[in-house]
Amino acid sequence: MPARYADVIVDITHADVDRVFTYGIPAGMDIVPGTRVSIPFGRQTTEGFVIGVKDEPGIDPDKIKDINAPLEEYPAILPQLIDLAQDMSAQTHCPLAATLRLMVPAQMRGGRIKVKTEKAAQLLVAGDALEDARKAQSRAPKRRLLLDLLSDGEVHPVSELAVLVRQPLEGLRALEQQGFVRVIDQEVLRSPYPDDAVTEPDPVLTAQQQEVLGELLPAVRSGTGQFLLYGVTGSGKTEVYIRAVRACLEAGKGAIVLIPEIVLTPQMVTW
Structure with a gap:
């Protein structure tokens, strides 16, 4: 019998299931409010x-199913x-699942985002054992290289x-079979920004921009003043x-x- 239980909103936007369902938390599983989970629901997994x-649990424990697994760590x-999602659901009279969906990126749902990985290698020997490993590759210069x-002992992407x-992967696999290195899949964090940010020179300010900054910058430096900048789209407010x-x-x-x-x-982040 689970020692703890979770209140779960099933990710189905239908009035018939717009309520809290109780699930058991298996021993050793770390579940906290806000965790997205895989659960059995009827004859399906959702x-x-x-x-x-x-x-x-508040209900008969024998009727409670366990959570399959958390979807993220x-x-x-x-x-x-x-x-916020609960307040929005109450005020707009829509299923809580619909407002909870708004709190996460859409691509997280349905397993559409997978962990991005790349092959990497790490040396498992050092000192005299490394020298012996190098000597064993006398007829394989690629493996010796x-x-x-890898002699620093750090993990290096292939x-x-x-x-x-x-x-190099073929040589690394051979070294792995000999017990000298290990080849792993390591996670690669995605960046939302281009690899090479293009920094363009500052544009020449218009007379109106110079006039505004002539009043605004002294106030900024002195920590005084409140300003509302009004201008039509494209007039140069952002600059x-x-x-x-x-x-x-x-300052x-x-x-x-x-x-x-x-x-x-x-x-904005390329300023």
């Missing part, structure tokens, strides 16, 4: 959102966002080794913000920029 954890939804490249060794933020940072202060559209985020 996803759900844990919105609470409790010690007592971390809670995908923060407690404040669970509260791979041993030298793509990195491929810069100096042509098609004024950029120059004002730079002045704040140069050792901080700045918060509220972005009206999420697609503008990459543009």
